[in-house]
Amino acid sequence: IYGYGFYVWRAKFNAISAKILLIVSSSTLMVTIMFSLIYSYGNLKHVMTITIAQMVWIHGVVNGIGVALPAFVGWMIEKSVPNYKYYGKPMSKLRGNVAIGEAFLYSGNLVGSKEYNGLVDQITDFHSESFDVTKVPLSMIHFYENTAEYELQSNIKWTRWFRPFALCYEKMSKRVEQIHLGMGGN
Template sequence: MSIASKNQSIQDWITQQWVILFGKQIDQSKHKWLLGPFGEINGIGSKFIEQLAKNENLSICKSNEPKGLLKSIEQLNLPSSDLNKLSKDVIDFYENTSNYEFDLTTKWNPFFLLFGHLLKLLFSNRLQQLNIPLSSNKNSKEMNSEIVQLTDKATEKVKRIIWLRTFKQTFQVVYSGVYETCKIPNGKVCIKAIFPLPNGNATVILQPIVGENGELILKSAGRKIGDSGFYFLLKDKKGNLWTKFIKSFKDSLTVSSENNKITANQELTFYGLKVLNFRYDIKKR
């Protein structure tokens, strides 16, 4: 039986061993669409950016020019009819994300709050990753949002895009993730969000749909490896690559604009039960 690396905290080792026991060993050459950077064992948060730049021999871009989660909305390979219908405000948000700031409101299903507390106790505080507010709050929390580009030292071509989000009041890291597009096996182009974890990552693959009112709907609702959805990835002690597809966990994000005001509503469900709802009020700086 394969074993997770032992030189790490016990809770990380147990989580990784669970992925090995109930997941699937995969061939790196056949799953390039799924691959992404892994974290190291000494914390994630803002440290990850410098670690990734060093590991991949890249430079952290110092330019003050606007930076987006996407270089161009055309990366999503949407049909021309959908692209023409998509809100121009939503397009600008994805292409110039660094021009925007956020207020976050959360609403928990009380039955899943224990899971949130365990996540924070065992992982979030220590790793500085996935620090989700634990109370449903009517008053929004202001967030800092930074888009970090890692570039090739010779060509200055952008190789990695990282979205770092922290709370303004506490500077606590909420999310630190790598964003890119990928083409899943059915040929659909999706947005891939990669959240580094020790010796692995949590990857969410979101398939884009344009709604009737020009909103961009991103769904991770697949049923098997190769679909959109939520994946854990890791390397075991011998360097073998493993993944666990979490079919029961779904994510739906809708980014829309009305009267020049952009909002994003995100709903997480588990076996069809609503776990958590995020509302982001998005405004230009």
């Protein structure tokens, strides 16, 4: 936590208001952690330093208003850009609603008469300073350029603790028509 606080003080931000809010947040967190250490020390030595009511107030109210809220607003203001180099390829402008199945493609007139064999025409189109195509295994290149030759098979077995979540996932994925794995089986 103190390392994070140090990092926030030293890091460069796009917006000064975001930096101020994040400094307030991390500094407040460091102070409240110090109070918890004082409380723990008092319990260890059987000496009343800070009461449990004070600790509840410090960790509930102060962390909520002084840590979480400024951090949330600060990161919303910052809108940080990724630290990787964008390789200049266009991103899809397609946005869906509830279901993104095969009907979505036809309803938006997104299906033409041309058929494609793979996810990409040529993997070499993606060669750049940050992506060396010669380092990609031939089997991967074949998959991306000839995806139609492959068939996905899966045998789903959810772990016991995840089954309630899997039930929710099953209902959602069936409706959205994307990667519908179901509750198990082939």
